[in-house]
Amino acid sequence: MKRVCAVLCWVFVRFLPAAVVPAAEIDLQCVTQFSLGAPLGQLRVVPMVLFDGEGRRVWSDLDKGHMDMGWVARLGKDGRGTAMAIRIGGKTAGPQGFHRTGVEEFVYDAFSGQPRKLGFPVFGSLPVDLNGDGKHELVLGLASREGSVPEVQGGVLVKVPGRVVLGSKILDRPGEQVVSYTPEGTVRIWTDASARDSEAAQRRYRHRFYQANQRLTATGANEINLGGL
């Protein structure tokens, strides 16, 4: 035991002083400096931007405010690329859930940036390709969007009982699945029993972006970002 203590003391004495460098040996210099353009705490300007594969900006919009949620999806019979953003004025989070104020919805053609009107509110919706045809259905049931299904024009809305926390391909079954829970503690996975995976759907599942997004579920990123085009 004495031998062990002696060794530990030797390590402490031998290496600790080496980690404490005298201040006189540090020549601290600033090698670069730039301004963030706004005081910290006000850096919530997140515009809507589409970049191409070379990182060039294709289109952008909304250079003011905080974009709290958003998704991209292929909607309608032609599977048109569609992008959605939710701008909010404020948000609180706690045991009673998220509460957002000043909600504004913005919908675009994903590739041109032209505004689109879908004919129904998109706040709290989640794009999921339930039937595997390569085009998204919009699932309602996010904690922020519980309630009745509005009349739909040009889209498919599916109401899932409970609160939806995830929509992605998580089971070895055709189509994508939806995970929901109830406040009583019941977790359910929903699937379309008639689903058939099309070639377009299989291409999406195989895409590196899709597979990378599936690993973001524990980061706090919104579950509605998991699908992709």
Ligand SMILES: [Ca+2]
């Ligand atoms: Ca579909």
